[in-house]
Amino acid sequence: MTLTELKYIVAVAREKHFGKGAEACHVSQPTLSVAIKKLEEELQVKLFERNANEITVTPLGEEIVRQAQSVLEQADSIREIAKRGKDPLAGALRLGVIHTIGPYLLPDLVRQAIALTPQMPLMLQENLTVKLLEELRTGEIDCAILAEPFPDTNLAIAPLYDEPFMAAVPSNHALAARTSITADELKKETMLLLGTGHCFRDHVLEVCPEFARFSSNAEGIRKSFEGSSLETIKHMVAAGMGVTLVPRLSVPKDAFLPATPTKPPPKSKSKQVPELPSYIKYLPFEGHVPTRRVVLAWRRSFTRYEAIAALRNAIYACELPGVSRLS
Incomplete structure (x- = not known):
């Protein structure tokens, strides 16, 4: 053998x-x-x-x-x-990230990792939670950044941050004039969801459970539509197809800038298409704010403790606007 x-x-x-x-x-x-x-x-x-x-x-x-x-x-x-x-941090670290975290955390995280631990390059993979858990179990990846809850697979868990959700509505929607919103107000709207298998879909349905019945049958298509990625969902919001919830890190920085009157652009033969954020208004929640807890998970048998600690330090060195860091 x-x-x-x-x-x-x-x-x-x-x-x-x-x-x-x-x-x-x-x-x-x-x-x-x-x-x-x-x-x-x-x-x-x-x-x-x-x-x-x-x-x-x-x-x-x-x-x-x-x-x-x-x-x-x-x-x-x-x-x-x-x-x-020889060097506890020598060698690549295989990191998995779920789709609704990767695009918003990884650009800053990669920069921080290069600056802090250049000898430990990150081998990155985006996938669904269930797939990343399976790859952790089989040793295909070393660790993963996930959002709780997920099935207990006897993994070691380190909490990273609590991230609030915000509502995204079309800029010409009646709710866009508001400065905040409640979950009850969303119940009357067409909710845009990620497809089955995305844990963020479950988070949205926790906030607005009424849409669970619409999202699983054709009769409710007028009340619930599905997209393959969070950015696709945002484009659907911008097009006026409905509203959705987004994690705080996915909200563009300029969405928080005060609105200022702008002069109409000069006439030109070529049509200029405005940036996407101008079509979407992001609203915080009133009262109880729905959040998700983001954690770092790894196999208990994984022996590169220093690599895990270095990765956490790189994550905490990121800007992470609007989230509550956990230690």
Whole structure:
């Protein structure tokens, strides 16, 4: 039994396909298949059910794959311990971020990380919460920036900040004349939501649970529309299709500048399209302000403690306007 063989069975279990597993391990499919067959013969157990259309892991195979993943992590830990003896921060850190945080935190975070720990480049991935949790479990990423709540997977968690939500309404909407808004007032509007699988969708529905029934059937299409990204949703707001909630870090800085009268632009043959923020009014909530807690999560078996601490320091060095930092 070798670490290479264990790596192969973990890859096939994850991909549920011998060809894709071989590709993930950068070997040919025959090489991978022969190695797995050899391991099955050595253990005298069947790890995978090989059907025509898919590969499934046998019940005993699932237990062996979990142990193999643990062994591979321990082997990586030995390498990391050796690296830490030279430089605890040496080497890339694989960081996952959910879609509604990445575009607004990463530009500043990357700059801070380069300035503070240039020897530790960030390998970044944006994905859905459920996918990032799976990749944390399998060791494909080292840590992830997520928004609570999410399923308890026995991860180590460090709170980063509490982020308030704001309402985004078209600039020509009746509510745009307001300086603040309540959740009750949003109930009368057409709510724009992210698609199923985005945790921010669930956060919006917590504030306005009435839209849950509209968002799951065709009859409610007049009351609820879905977009693939938060920026797409903003464009739909700007177009006057409805209103939505956005996290504070996603609000452009110029949205908080006082409105000043401007002279009409000079006539020109080419049409000038105004910037998107001019089409959207962002409103804070009155009274109880809905928020989300953003945290850093990593496997308890991950041994680069200094790297996690350095990443937190880089996050806290970011501007993070309007959020409540947590220690």
